[in-house]
Amino acid sequence: MEFLRLTQVEVEALSLSLWVSSWAVATSLPLGILTAWVLARLRFPGKNLLDGLVHLPLVLPPVVTGYLLLVALGRNGIIGALLRRYLGIVLAFNWKGAVLAAAVMSFPLLVRAVRLSLEGVDRGLEAAARTLGAGPLRVFFTVTLPLMVPGVITGLILAFARSLGEFGATITFVSNIRGQTQTLPLALYTLTQVPGGEVGAMRLCILSVLIAMAALVCSEILARRFTARLKG
Amino acid sequence: MVEVHVIRKQGHFNIFARFQGASSGVTALYGPSGAGKTSVVNMVAGLMRPDAGRIAINGLCLFDSARRVDLPPEKRRIGYVFQDGRLLPHLSVRSNLTYGMKLTPTGRRFVKFDPVVELLGIGHLLHRRPARLSGGEKQRVAIGRALLTSPAMLLMDEPLASLDSARKAEVLPFITRLCREFAIPILYVSHALDEILNLATHMVIMEEGRVLAAGDLEALLARPEMQTRFGREESGAVIPTVVEEPEDAFGLTWLRFGDHILKVLRLQALRGEPMRVRIPARQVAIALEPPSRTSFQNILPAEIREIVDQEAPFVDVRLDLGTSLWARITRHSFQELNLKVGQSVFALIKSVAVSHASTTDLGESAGG
Numbered sequence: 061m062e063f064l065r066l067t068q069v070e071v072e073a074l075s076l077s078l079w080v081s082s083w084a085v086a087t088s089l090p091l092g093i094l095t096a097w098v099l100a101r102l103r104f105p106g107k108n109l110l111d112g113l114v115h116l117p118l119v120l121p122p123v124v125t126g127y128l129l130l131v132a133l134g135r136n137g138i139i140g141a142l143l144r145r146y147l148g149i150v151l152a153f154n155w156k157g158a159v160l161a162a163a164v165m166s167f168p169l170l171v172r173a174v175r176l177s178l179e180g181v182d183r184g185l186e187a188a189a190r191t192l193g194a195g196p197l198r199v200f201f202t203v204t205l206p207l208m209v210p211g212v213i214t215g216l217i218l219a220f221a222r223s224l225g226e227f228g229a230t231i232t233f234v235s236n237i238r239g240q241t242q243t244l245p246l247a248l249y250t251l252t253q254v255p256g257g258e259v260g261a262m263r264l265c266i267l268s269v270l271i272a273m274a275a276l277v278c279s280e281i282l283a284r285r286f287t288a289r290l291k292g
Numbered sequence: 293m294v295e296v297h298v299i300r301k302q303g304h305f306n307i308f309a310r311f312q313g314a315s316s317g318v319t320a321l322y323g324p325s326g327a328g329k330t331s332v333v334n335m336v337a338g339l340m341r342p343d344a345g346r347i348a349i350n351g352l353c354l355f356d357s358a359r360r361v362d363l364p365p366e367k368r369r370i371g372y373v374f375q376d377g378r379l380l381p382h383l384s385v386r387s388n389l390t391y392g393m394k395l396t397p398t399g400r401r402f403v404k405f406d407p408v409v410e411l412l413g414i415g416h417l418l419h420r421r422p423a424r425l426s427g428g429e430k431q432r433v434a435i436g437r438a439l440l441t442s443p444a445m446l447l448m449d450e451p452l453a454s455l456d457s458a459r460k461a462e463v464l465p466f467i468t469r470l471c472r473e474f475a476i477p478i479l480y481v482s483h484a485l486d487e488i489l490n491l492a493t494h495m496v497i498m499e500e501g502r503v504l505a506a507g508d509l510e511a512l513l514a515r516p517e518m519q520t521r522f523g524r525e526e527s528g529a530v531i532p533t534v535v536e537e538p539e540d541a542f543g544l545t546w547l548r549f550g551d552h553i554l555k556v557l558r559l560q561a562l563r564g565e566p567m568r569v570r571i572p573a574r575q576v577a578i579a580l581e582p583p584s585r586t587s588f589q590n591i592l593p594a595e596i597r598e599i600v601d602q603e604a605p606f607v608d609v610r611l612d613l614g615t616s617l618w619a620r621i622t623r624h625s626f627q628e629l630n631l632k633v634g635q636s637v638f639a640l641i642k643s644v645a646v647s648h649a650s651t652t653d654l655g656e657s658a659g660g
Contacts, residue, residue, distance in 0.1 A: 187339050188378040190365040192392030193441055202391075206382045290381050291423045 063259065070260055072239050073247030074267060080155060080243055081223035084162035085216055088170060092215065093205075095167075096175035117229075118168040126232025129161060133233075157234035158241045162223035170219040177211020178204070210283045217279035221272055244268060294319065294349050294445060294477055298335045298342040307331055307342075307501040313494060315350055318471055318478045320488040320509070323498035329481045330375075332498070333447050336479065337372050338365035349445050349477070366395075371438030371476075373448040377430040379422035385433050386418040392441035403442045403474060411473065412436045412466050428459035432466060439474065446478045452487060460487075467491060489530055489570050528572035529617045535565045544589070550614035554641070555589045573608055576619035577640040580629060590641040596633050599626075611639050 066074070099111055117125050133140040134152045143149045151157040181204050189199045205212075227245045234241040236250065248264040251257035294313030300306070307328045313319035321329045334340035336347055338354065341362065347355040349370075354363050371392075379388050393405065409415050412432045422430060431451050438446060451467070452460045468491060471478060482488050488495060488509070495513075496506040505512055513530045536553060537546035538561055545559040547567055554569065561567060582591055594617065598610035607626040611617045617639055631637070 182378075184374065184376070184378050185380060187365070188372065188374060189380070189391070190339070191337050191368075191370060191372040192437065193366045193369075193395035194391075195364070195366050198395075203380060290421070 064263070066263060067260060069238060069242075069247060070264060070267075073242055073244045073264065076155065076158075076239070076242065077224055077244040078271075080158045080162055081220050083159040084166060084223040085170075085220045087159065088163040088167050088219065089212075089216065092167060092170040092219075093174055093208075093212070096171050096178055097200075099171070100175050100178045114171050115168045117165050122165060122226075122228025123232050125164060126161060126229035129157075129164065129229065129233040133157070133160070151234075153234050153237060154240055155234075158226075158230050158243060161229040161233045162226040165226050165229050166219035166222035169222055170215040173211050173215030173218055174208065177208040177214075180211070181207045210286050213279055213282045213286070217275050221275055224268070224271060293351075294479065296332065296336060296345075296347055298332060298345040298347065298355075300331065300335065300340070300342045302331070305501060309498065309501070309503050310345075311496045311503050311506040313479055313496070314477060316475050316477055317493040318480050318491045319494040319496060320492035321479060321481045321496050321498060322483065322485070322488055324483055326500075327498040328501040329483075329498055330449055331501075333372075333449050333479065333481055336445075337370050337447055338363060338368050339372075352444060369441070369444045371441050371443035371446045373431070373434050373438050373446065373451045375450045375453050377422075377427075377434045377454075379425075379430055379433055379437070381422050383421075384418065385414065385420050385422065385425070388422065388433060389414075389418075389437050389440055392437060396441050401442045403439050405440065407473075408436045408439055411469060426459070427455050428462040431455065431459075431463050435463075435466065435470070439470070439476075443476060446476050447481075448478060449481045450483070452484070453482075464490060486570070489568055528570055528575075529615075531569045531571065531615050531617070533567050533569050535559070535561045535563055535567055538563055552592050552613060554592075571617060571641060573618035573620035575642055576611075576617060578609060578611075578619050578621055578625075578629065578631070579638045579640055582638050583640070586640070588640040588642060590639075592639045592641070594637055594639045596631055596635045596637060599631065599633060611637070613639065617641075 095110075095114060099107065099114070130137065130152065132138055133143070135141070135144065135150065137152075140150075140152060143151070149156075151160055185207070186199050186203055189203045190196075194202065224243075225245055226243070227249070230241065230243060231246060236242050236246045242250065244264055244267070248261050248268070251261040251264065293315045296313065297310040299308050305328070309328065309332050321332065323329050331340060335342045335345075336354070342355065342357065344357040345355065346353070346357070352369075353359070353361050354368050354370075355361060379385075380391065383391065389405070389409070393401065393403075409418070412435060414429065414432050414436060417425060417429055417433065422433070425433065431454075435448075435451065448467070452463055455463065464487070467478075467480075470476075471491065478491075480488070480491060492509050494507065495509045497504045497512070505515075510530055510532065531549050531554075533547035533549040533554060535545065536548040539545060539558050540555075543558045544555045545557070545561060547554040547556060547569060549569075556569070559567065577588075579591075582593075592613050594611035594613040596609055597612045597616070600608040600610070602608050602620070605623045606620050607623050609619045609621060609626075609631060611619060619639060
């Protein structure tokens, strides 16, 4: 049983990972839904550009994304300097930066899933709700959003899993600081680089698999429960 | 008064519709598919924007391009029953019914929940979800949902089109009762003449985006040029009657119009209840003398008023029995009988050929 006991470093990495991923998903969800809505429903010049921008982290090497974040949002970065001076927010080399890196990297997955479910919503139902006296905003929150729930759940789980696994952008943007930015993959990587770290690495590896499996099962159960609700 | 005047260009299809509907009762919007009926209704509801025009209901202006008025759908106070129901699948029947009602200010609600549920017979469905309802039940809930917003007008876009004839017969009486119990004008879209005859008092005929004719239903249907409009099979006369005897010893219902009695298969009706009857021209035969031994139930004296040549081999004859009746006979019998305008004859009507207010499809259900 000694094999299963986590060391202090591993506990820190695990809780930090869950913390960072939760924050990443929670903060990017409203923006993700908004972006998906804009991409699915509006027509405007530059829509392809926005679409490309959202999907960029999916195709760019993560290290490049991390580097771009560092350039833009680092202590002396273009936006980072302004944030620090006027709002007192520092993102570089702390857990908030790790949240941002995870959020940016998982954003395309979230938007894709949400957009797909949004496009599946029958607009006739929205029209019907309008004739019943509901304004556009009320229609969105009482008709569109509830019908998107399965897609939103899928998007959340995908984004959460992607955030848990985030490595390249995180290590480039916020480095690998124990207790601050050393998430599970970073800790695992670190353990593989030191002599005698194999056991710890294996524990973290098993942990990762368990979390990923749990997330998948959860999403499956939730989606199924929701579909069953629609069928009465 | 319901005032509709809409102009809209949709690709190569142009809609130019101008008509006035009745301020109470049912105004039918009739026409073949693709005539632009649904587009007109969508423009009234505010789901589609006319290029120009004016829409007003009982003095309330909903759209006026000249005055730049364009109320959004949620501000129009119009209840819309869609062809496909469009119940919100994630809500229970009860929540569907109250969705619009809750958004109507209390002071403006004149339609109450319990009477509507009772009228539509949906009390036992309240806890169910729409996916567990039959087609007829869905449409009844959709009607109730629209009604509970206490609308200034109800739009019904072929609410029975997606239902089979049994389900139609299930929903139609509810719409009839609805007209009687709530003083809400209804604009009813349909391409089924029988539905319209059962429900409407006014009619607007549309074709290719334009209004061909509009006005009182019976007057409109009596117009000779309209006879051909409804096609060979639909050609016929509509006669308002009153139930004289709901059920005689032979299971027939007696309907009175003027001095005449019409015997039809038993109807679900009360004595004194008004019934509109449609008699297709092809179900009426002509005799010069009253036949003595015959299976015809209805033999009525009449006078020939008009003779219209139809495509061979038929001739349509308009008979006057206080009201107009059309008979379609073959050219062969026409010549053999030597019929002339002004001649006194007898109209033979098969009792099975009559359509009535509580049956939807006349041919099948009244036959036998």
